[in-house]
Amino acid sequence: MKLFYHTGKYFLLLKRVFGKPEKISVYYKQILHEIDSLGIGSLGLIAIISVFMGGVITIQSAYNFTSPFIPLYAVGLGTRESIVLEFSPTIISLILAGKVGSNIASEIGTMRISEQIDALEIMGINSAGYLILPKIAAAMFINPFLIVISMFLGVLGGYVMGVATGACTSYEYIFGIQSFFVPFNIYYSLTKTIVFAFIITSVAGYQGYYTSGGALEVGKASTRSVVYNSILILIMNLVITQIMLVG
Amino acid sequence: MIEIKNLNKAFGDRKVVNDVSFVFETGKTNLVIGESGSGKTTILKMMVGLHVPDSGDVEYDGRSFTHSSEKEKQEVRKEIGMLFQGGALFDSLTIEQNVAFPLDMFTEMSSEEKTERVNFCLQKVNLEGRNKLYPAELSGGMKKRAALARAIANNPKYLFCDEPNSGLDPKTSLVIDALIKDVTLEFGMTTVVITHDMNSVMEIGQNILFLYKGNMWWQGNNKEILTTDNQEILDFVYASEFLKQLKPRK
Ligand SMILES: Nc1ncnc2c1ncn2[C@@H]1O[C@H](COP(=O)(O)OP(=O)(O)OP(=O)(O)O)[C@@H](O)[C@H]1O
Ligand SMILES: [Mg+2]
Numbered sequence: 001m002k003l004f005y006h007t008g009k010y011f012l013l014l015k016r017v018f019g020k021p022e023k024i025s026v027y028y029k030q031i032l033h034e035i036d037s038l039g040i041g042s043l044g045l046i047a048i049i050s051v052f053m054g055g056v057i058t059i060q061s062a063y064n065f066t067s068p069f070i071p072l073y074a075v076g077l078g079t080r081e082s083i084v085l086e087f088s089p090t091i092i093s094l095i096l097a098g099k100v101g102s103n104i105a106s107e108i109g110t111m112r113i114s115e116q117i118d119a120l121e122i123m124g125i126n127s128a129g130y131l132i133l134p135k136i137a138a139a140m141f142i143n144p145f146l147i148v149i150s151m152f153l154g155v156l157g158g159y160v161m162g163v164a165t166g167a168c169t170s171y172e173y174i175f176g177i178q179s180f181f182v183p184f185n186i187y188y189s190l191t192k193t194i195v196f197a198f199i200i201t202s203v204a205g206y207q208g209y210y211t212s213g214g215a216l217e218v219g220k221a222s223t224r225s226v227v228y229n230s231i232l233i234l235i236m237n238l239v240i241t242q243i244m245l246v247g
Numbered sequence: 248m249i250e251i252k253n254l255n256k257a258f259g260d261r262k263v264v265n266d267v268s269f270v271f272e273t274g275k276t277n278l279v280i281g282e283s284g285s286g287k288t289t290i291l292k293m294m295v296g297l298h299v300p301d302s303g304d305v306e307y308d309g310r311s312f313t314h315s316s317e318k319e320k321q322e323v324r325k326e327i328g329m330l331f332q333g334g335a336l337f338d339s340l341t342i343e344q345n346v347a348f349p350l351d352m353f354t355e356m357s358s359e360e361k362t363e364r365v366n367f368c369l370q371k372v373n374l375e376g377r378n379k380l381y382p383a384e385l386s387g388g389m390k391k392r393a394a395l396a397r398a399i400a401n402n403p404k405y406l407f408c409d410e411p412n413s414g415l416d417p418k419t420s421l422v423i424d425a426l427i428k429d430v431t432l433e434f435g436m437t438t439v440v441i442t443h444d445m446n447s448v449m450e451i452g453q454n455i456l457f458l459y460k461g462n463m464w465w466q467g468n469n470k471e472i473l474t475t476d477n478q479e480i481l482d483f484v485y486a487s488e489f490l491k492q493l494k495p496r497k
Binding site for chain 1: 333338348351
């Protein structure tokens with residue numbers, strides 16, 4: 001029952017979020033600001049994680065491909081496919097759900113309990129739209145770039161660490177990452193990324209917007225946003241994969 | 248003129264506001280007074296639509312507010328300035344950006360005009376030169392004053408102040424009271440001030456609503472309040488032994 005209640009309330013909030021903005025120029029400025037804080041602000045974290053994960057994926061692949069029937073360029077190929085299909089869009093999105101999602105929920109939650117949202121409402125501003133829409137728009141715009149960067153760095157990390165540890169040779173790896181390339185996979189990945197970006201920002205916005213009480217509840221809202229976001233991302237990952245790769 | 252008619256509000260089964268009606272007059276500073284927890288903030292929030300009354304109505308110059316659509320409410324709200332009890336400044340923005348916020352949102356002013364208006368408002372509340380500070384860098388009283396500057400920035404028709412003086416020293420209090428009274432008169436605003444500060448009552452109490460446990464208990468002005476024989480008011484006005492000695496005898 002509670003699930004239906006929150007689902008309904010969530011969609012009602014979305015309706016308000018996409019209501020007519022008071023002033024386009026103000027929203028535009030907000031979107032640029034959010035691109036900077038949500039997107040560019042996450043770049044460092046994503047870069048580090050991608051390089052290391054790419055390296056580990058390469059080493060593990062090489063470790064597992066011991067059969068003489070598997071050519072060694074499969075290491076590069078496997079690394080690329082894991083990163084493009086799953087690691088960058090899904091795992092990085094889960095990490096962003098933790099970083100960006102909890103950030104959004106606690107920021108908006110704090111604005112709720114300190115009456116800043118009431119102050120917006122009193123001025124005649126659609127507070128849901130003003131606070132949440134720029135974040136959704138910014139994330140849906142910038143996350144695909146973050147994910148492409150993550151893919152690139154992941155494959156690069158694989159190369160550097162694979163060659164450095166002797167897991168594969170430079171020639172094999174580069175040959176591997178160039179073989180059997182299917183452009184549709186990138187399209188599939190970025191579609192996932194954009195859907196996840198929407199989920200992360202809107203669910204975190206919802207949790208923050210309906211915070212009530214004090215600092216304790218802000219903390220709880222932030223935790224809830226990470227939990228629900230992770231679950232929703234995993235479910236949507238399954239759905240999109242079934243539709244786009246199988247169906 | 249803002250008229251509240253038979254407002255009722257309960258939180259759970261605790262009745263907080265009980266059938267309160269009152270007329271807040273234009274060009275006057277209208278006060279809502281009463282002890283802590285008597286329902287003052289709740290009434291104010293019902294007046295601006297942050298709480299929905301269980302029954303009753305609020306009218307802004309004859310326009311019904313409580314039962315109007317969200318869109319009509321927004322139109323009325325664009326004419327409202329409000330000072331929250333806790334200030335409610337946007338903490339991601341500087342003082343200057345806070346005060347300019349309603350101007351950014353609802354006017355087509357050039358940035359020079361905005362700067363001029365912002366400085367004018369900040370100077371009115373004795374915060375000139377503090378433009379670039381963030382709310383976290385202000386004292387409690389300074390936050391109040393900055394929030395008041397934001398409330399009056401866009402020349403509202405209706406001004407609501409929830410305890411503008413709490414946390415201020417007596418001298419700054421007087422400055423703020425005088426400011427509220429001046430802008431009200433000068434721009435013909437309808438101003439509603441919540442307070443439990445007797446100094447303010449004497450300074451700007453042109454039309455007073457006294458609440459007692461959520462009930463409308465007494466109404467009048469700052470002259471009448473000194474001579475009433477209503478016991479709850481006497482307890483409120485002459486709270487201290489010192490003040491009791493000053494009570495005029497009939
Ligand atoms: N959101 C709420 N939920 C439940 N009870 C509330 C809520 N807001 C206020 N109350 C209760 O309503 C009563 C009146 O509160 P209100 O804030 O209107 O008092 P007040 O007159 O403004 O007091 P003060 O001078 O201390 O600010 C209080 O007993 C309070 O506990
Ligand atoms: Mg109060």
